[in-house]
Structures are given as structure tokens and as C-alpha cells.
Amino acid sequence: MNLLTLGMADLRHHKLANSLHLILLTLGVAIITALLLISTEISGRLERDADGIDMVIGAKGSPLQLILSTVYHLDIPTGNIPLDEANRWAQNPMVAQAIPLSLGDNTKGFRIVGTTTALVQHYQGKLGSGRLWQKPMEAVIGSEVSKAGLKLDQPFVGVHGLTAGGHAHADHPYRVVGVLEPTGTVLDRLILTSLDSVWEIHAQHHHDADDHDEAEAPAMPGAAGGGYNPSQEITALLVRYRSPLAAISLPRMVNSQSKLQAAVPAFETARLLQLLGLGFDTLRALAGVLILTAVLSAFVALYNAMETRQYDLAVLRCLGASPGRVVAILWIQAIALSVAGTLLGLLLGHAAVETIGRLANTARGIDLSGLIVLPAELPILLLPLVVGTTAALIPAWRAYRTDIAATLSAG
Amino acid sequence: MLALERVEIRYPQAAQLQFPTVRLNAGEHCLLLGPSGCGKTTLLHVAAGLLTPDSGSVRLGETEVTALTGAQLDRFRGRHIGIVFQRLHLIPSLTVLENLTAAQYCAGLPTDEPAARGALARVGVEHKASALPAQLSQGQAQRVAIARAIVNRPQLILTDEPTSSLDDANARLVLELLQAQAQECNAVLLVATHDARAKSAIERRIDLGTGA
Ligand SMILES: Nc1ncnc2c1ncn2[C@@H]1O[C@H](COP(=O)(O)OP(=O)(O)OP(=O)(O)O)[C@@H](O)[C@H]1O
Numbered sequence: 001m002n003l004l005t006l007g008m009a010d011l012r013h014h015k016l017a018n019s020l021h022l023i024l025l026t027l028g029v030a031i032i033t034a035l036l037l038i039s040t041e042i043s044g045r046l047e048r049d050a051d052g053i054d055m056v057i058g059a060k061g062s063p064l065q066l067i068l069s070t071v072y073h074l075d076i077p078t079g080n081i082p083l084d085e086a087n088r089w090a091q092n093p094m095v096a097q098a099i100p101l102s103l104g105d106n107t108k109g110f111r112i113v114g115t116t117t118a119l120v121q122h123y124q125g126k127l128g129s130g131r132l133w134q135k136p137m138e139a140v141i142g143s144e145v146s147k148a149g150l151k152l153d154q155p156f157v158g159v160h161g162l163t164a165g166g167h168a169h170a171d172h173p174y175r176v177v178g179v180l181e182p183t184g185t186v187l188d189r190l191i192l193t194s195l196d197s198v199w200e201i202h203a204q205h206h207h208d209a210d211d212h213d214e215a216e217a218p219a220m221p222g223a224a225g226g227g228y229n230p231s232q233e234i235t236a237l238l239v240r241y242r243s244p245l246a247a248i249s250l251p252r253m254v255n256s257q258s259k260l261q262a263a264v265p266a267f268e269t270a271r272l273l274q275l276l277g278l279g280f281d282t283l284r285a286l287a288g289v290l291i292l293t294a295v296l297s298a299f300v301a302l303y304n305a306m307e308t309r310q311y312d313l314a315v316l317r318c319l320g321a322s323p324g325r326v327v328a329i330l331w332i333q334a335i336a337l338s339v340a341g342t343l344l345g346l347l348l349g350h351a352a353v354e355t356i357g358r359l360a361n362t363a364r365g366i367d368l369s370g371l372i373v374l375p376a377e378l379p380i381l382l383l384p385l386v387v388g389t390t391a392a393l394i395p396a397w398r399a400y401r402t403d404i405a406a407t408l409s410a411g
Numbered sequence: 412m413l414a415l416e417r418v419e420i421r422y423p424q425a426a427q428l429q430f431p432t433v434r435l436n437a438g439e440h441c442l443l444l445g446p447s448g449c450g451k452t453t454l455l456h457v458a459a460g461l462l463t464p465d466s467g468s469v470r471l472g473e474t475e476v477t478a479l480t481g482a483q484l485d486r487f488r489g490r491h492i493g494i495v496f497q498r499l500h501l502i503p504s505l506t507v508l509e510n511l512t513a514a515q516y517c518a519g520l521p522t523d524e525p526a527a528r529g530a531l532a533r534v535g536v537e538h539k540a541s542a543l544p545a546q547l548s549q550g551q552a553q554r555v556a557i558a559r560a561i562v563n564r565p566q567l568i569l570t571d572e573p574t575s576s577l578d579d580a581n582a583r584l585v586l587e588l589l590q591a592q593a594q595e596c597n598a599v600l601l602v603a604t605h606d607a608r609a610k611s612a613i614e615r616r617i618d619l620g621t622g623a
């Protein structure tokens with residue numbers, strides 16, 4: 001027999017009411033945890049994908065769309081640009097590295113990206129098996145793609161467009177020659193091949209049927225497999241500056257001196273997060289309201305319980321318990337409820353994010369994990385102390401001041 | 412030994428109550444009689460240290476109860492005074508046995524389960540040790556309340572209207588039980604009642620109505 005058994009026995013005795021307060025508190029904490037995880041993981045992922053890419057040169061249009069389509073591979077591209085013009089910028093002395101990208105096809109919803117092996121090195125991709133591509137129609141796949149069922153040496157056909165279900169280039173099968181290990185970046189969801197492969201398919205295809213008027217398709221007919229042919233087109237150029245000074249002048253030069261567009265991922269990502277931030281803030285406010293409701297209900301619960309418990313507590317006083325001990329019992333109850341609510345909420349929040357991550361994984365690119373713990377979650381652990389103490393405050397004060405004789409006579 | 416000397420209580424907006432001096436020796440049993448509203452319950456509360464008199468003093472054994480305050484008073488009450496309320500006030504969330512061990516714990520004594528079971532056995536409800544108060548009959552609950560009052564072997568047992576809701580047979584049983592347990596602890600037993608049936612059981616009486 002001790003204060004804990006006394007407090008817990010009473011909590012158990014009012015199971016139903018206490019479960020309701022527990023659920024409210026759990027939901028509030030779960031929502032805050034999930035929001036914290038999701039917003040941190042999304043912004044972390046966006047930063048990792050754009051890491052080392054100072055500028056993207058592509059066709060004119062929305063700069064956000066250009067970044068989304070070529071850095072995060074989420075949107076459709078703004079269009080194509082002539083290779084010779086892209087090359088002119090790639091050779092600019094302010095440019096340290098320029099990686100060409102050519103988009104247009106997919107298989108099973110995974111984008112086929114014509115590029116150079118520099119892209120693999122950029123994301124520090126390591127081959128899990130096989131080798132990098134050497135000839136046209138050889139492809140290296142990311143870890144997510146291989147999880148979705150593509151195997152080494154397996155042939156597959158590209159489908160026109162960037163989402164599943166378009167026209168299949170059945171006469172030009174690719175072959176998987178390498179599988180990359182997971183990198184935690186967008187690379188995991190890409191199928192990489194040489195620029196020549198993309199050009200070859202679309203050049204051939206153009207002779208067959210003239211339905212390639214979509215902006216994202218490399219549309220120039222011409223000799224395939226001949227390296228960087230001046231008449232070819234690419235979708236975009238991922239640029240790394242030689243020095244930070246380039247940030248001041250290079251994007252402006254590209255935008256003013258050519259028909260091309262330069263977009264800065266850091267800037268566009270910040271803009272995107274700002275747009276999303278509005279949503280996160282709203283949800284966070286909602287979670288705050290939920291937690292407040294939970295605190296309030298725990299408060300009302302303890303206060304109401306006091307009404308019926310007046311006698312029990314007065315009896316404990318009669319049996320010799322000091323006012324301090326009676327207050328401690330109430331505090332233990334409030335803390336027990338809120339600790340349980342907080343821990344359950346953290347657990348539920350993580351589980352929810354992990355579930356969302358697993359369900360939405362292949363569909364939406366940004367894979368969420370509930371299995372990580374953030375330093376920002378630490379303040380949440382302080383919550384029960386604050387909530388519990390606040391909720392116990394007035395009932396405890398009442399219990400402390402209660403007139404035992406009057407209470408027992410009234411009862 | 413219980414001594415209530417010239418105790419006075421002034422309730423706000425109510426009559427001032429003046430009590431006669433009461434001196435009872437250890438092991439003495441006494442009825443507290445008087446019409447409704449004469450102050451029987453009030454005097455019991457004063458004797459229990461639940462109500463501090465505006466003047467006068469309360470002594471139990473060697474201790475000046477009226478000089479104690481706060482947690483000291485609570486602890487003294489827990490150790491040396493057993494109370495059986497009219498409404499029993501068993502703690503509904505604790506089992507019968509836990510109600511007794513809680514009494515030990517609250518009094519600052521070590522939890523002694525065999526002693527608690529012994530107290531239950533003496534009033535004949537040991538078989539209900541793990542039942543909740545709500546699962547007891549009225550008579551059983553009354554016995555448990557008596558067991559809880561005596562589990563710490565108090566010097567003073569106070570009971571308020573212990574028989575008012577009982578039939579004749581049970582009323583006699585409860586009074587016998589109270590007297591037997593008080594005797595066993597050599598405690599002062601003070602029974603506040605206006606139940607005529609009690610008068611045949613206990614000889615010594617203080618009538619607040621007449622001031623005798
Ligand atoms: N908390 C209180 N505040 C004000 N007056 C009170 C309070 N408690 C009791 N009284 C008054 O003090 C007087 C004595 O009350 P008490 O309860 O001691 O009577 P009693 O003898 O026990 O009566 P009963 O036989 O009906 O139980 C009554 O007049 C009552 O109105």
C-alpha cells in the first residue's frame with residue numbers, strides 16, 4: 001500500500017471517464033508528433049535532393065515547376081532546350097559541373113532519365129549489383145525501382161509520358177545492367193540511362209508516328225547514338241557553381257541572354273516550404289487546440305472526480321493521511337494519465353507516419369519513416385509534467401483546503 | 412483516557428455550542444445522547460481532532476490533541492483514533508483488505524497484511540477480504556468499517572449513529588461487536604446515537620440535551 005496504489009486504484013475505478021481523457025490527450029500528442037515528423041522529413045528530403053545543385057537551366061516557364069520536375073522528379077518539365085545552347089552554358093567558366101537530363105518516358109510510373117554517370121556520382125550512388133550503362137538501351141535502376149520488381153538483366157519497355165499507362169515503346173526494350181543501393185534521395189526512384197537511349201527511342205518513334213508534340217518529349221529527329229549531336233535536345237542542365245560569386249550573376253545572365261530559364265533550387269524549395277508551411281501551421285494550431293481540449297478535459301475530469309472523491313479523500317485524512325499526501329495522490333493520478341497519453345501519442349504519431357510512409361511510398365516519392373526520433377520531440381516529453389500539474393492544481397488546492405468534518409457530515 | 416474540557420464551538424450563523432466536560436477512562440464505553448441538532452456529531456468531530464474547538468481542550472492519553480496541528484494531528488488521529496461513520500465511507504476503489512492496509516499506511520504504520528486479516532476475522536468478514544465495498548451487504552460493510560477502525564489498535568473508538576439503519580438483531584450485533592473490539596484494544600468507546608436500542612447495551616451515558 002502506498003500513494004501509487006491508492007491513486008491507481010482510483011484511476012482504474014473510473015475506467016471509462018479516464019479512458020476518454022486518455023484518448024483525447026493521445027490524439028493531440030499523436031497529431032503534433034506526426035506533423036513534426038512529416039514536416040522535418042519532407043524538408044530534409046527536399047534539401048538532400050537539391051544538395052549540390054546550385055541552379056537548373058531549362059525551358060522557360062514556372063521556375064518552381066522546373067525545379068520540381070528536374071530536381072525532385074515530381075512535376076512535368078517546362079519543356080526542352082537545344083543541346084548546343086545548354087552546352088554553351090555548361091562551358092561557362094563560372095560553372096564547375098553541369099549534368100544534362102532528358103526526361104520523357106517512364107516504366108511502371110518510374111521515370112526514365114537520360115543523363116550521364118555524373119548524376120550517379122552526384123547523389124553518391126553505389127552499385128549494389130551489375131555495372132553502369134555503357135551502350136544505348138542499357139539502364140541502371142534505383143533501389144525503389146528494383147523493390148518494385150525490376151531485376152538485373154531483365155528487359156523492360158519505356159512508356160511514353162511521365163506517368164504509367166501511356167504509349168509503350170515496345171520495339172525498343174531497355175535492359176537492366178545495374179542496380180543501385182539505397183541513397184535516401186530521389187535517385188532511388190529513377191531509371192538512369194544514357195542520353196543516347198532517350199534520343200534513339202524518340203528519333204525512331206518519330207518516324208513511326210507523329211504524336212510527339214508534348215513539350216517533355218525530346219522531339220528532334222536525327223541520328224541516334226552519336227553522342228552530343230548539336231541538333232539534339234535535353235530537358236535541363238543541373239549546374240554547380242565554381243564559386244559562390246556565380247550565384248549573383250549566372251542566373252541573371254541565363255535569364256536575360258537566352259531563351260532558357262535558370263531556376264535556383266534553394267530559392268524555389270524555400271518558396272515551396274513556405275507554401276506548405278501555411279498548411280503545417282494550420283495543422284499545428286489544430287493539434288494545439290486538441291491538446292488544449294485534452295488538458296481541459298483532464299482538468300474537468302479531475303475536478304469532477306474531486307466532487308465525488310471529496311469523501312474518499314476526507315476519509316483518507318481521517319485515517320491519518322496528511323493534506324500533502326492527498327494532494328500527491330491527485331498529482332500522481334494526473335501525471336499518470338498524461339504520461340500515458342503522451343507516450344501513447346508519441347507511439348501513435350510514429351506509427352501513423354510509418355503507415356502513411358508505407359502506403360504512399362511508391363506512389364509519391366517522398367518516403368516517410370516513423371522509425372526515427374527527432375530531437376524536437378524532446379519538449380513533447382515535458383508535456384505530461386505541465387499538463388498533469390496544471391490539471392491537478394485546482395482539485396489539489398481544494399483537497400488541501402477541504403474541511404474534513406463538514407465534508408463527512410454532508411456525505 | 413479521554414478528557415473533553417469546557418469545549419465550545421461557534422458555527423458561523425448558527426448556535427454556539429457549549430459542551431459539558433467529559434472524562435472517560437481507558438476501556439470505558441459511553442453513549443452520547445440527545446435530540447437531533449444538540450451537537451452529538453459536532454462533539455465526536457472535536458474528539459476526533461477533525462474540528463478544532465474555539466475554546467476548551469481535548470486530551471487523549473498523554474497527548475493534548477488540541478495542541479496538534481496539520482499533518483501531526485492527521486497522523487495522531489490515524490494512529491490512535493478509530494472512527495466508524497454512519498455512512499461507513501469505505502473507499503470504493505479499494506478491496507476490503509486494501510481498505511484496512513490503507514488505514515495502516517495513512518497512519519504512517521508499516522503495512523501489515525496478517526494484522527489486517529486478523530481484524531477482518533475478528534468481525535467475521537475475512538472471506539470478503541478481496542471483495543470491493545460495492546459487493547458487500549450493508550451488514551458486511553458495517554463490519555468492515557469496524558475492522559478498519561480497530562486495525563491500528565486505537566485508544567479511542569468513535570461511532571456516529573452506528574445502528575440507525577439496522578434492524579433490531581443487527582443493531583444488537585453491531586453494538587456487541589463494537590464493545591468487544593473496544594475491550595480487546597482497551598479503548599475508550601464513544602457512541603453517538605438517539606437510538607433507544609443502544610441504551611440497553613451500554614450503561615454509561617452523556618446526555619447533551621439535558622446537559623447531564
Ligand atoms: N458546518 C456547520 N455549519 C453551521 N452550523 C452547523 C454545522 N454543523 C452543524 N451545525 C449546527 O450545529 C448544531 C449541532 O449539529 P450536529 O450535527 O452536531 O447535531 P447532532 O446532534 O449530530 O444532530 P443529529 O442527531 O440530527 O445528527 C446544529 O444546530 C447544526 O445546525
Ligand SMILES: [Mg+2]
Nearest residue numbers: 451452453571
Ligand atoms: Mg449527527
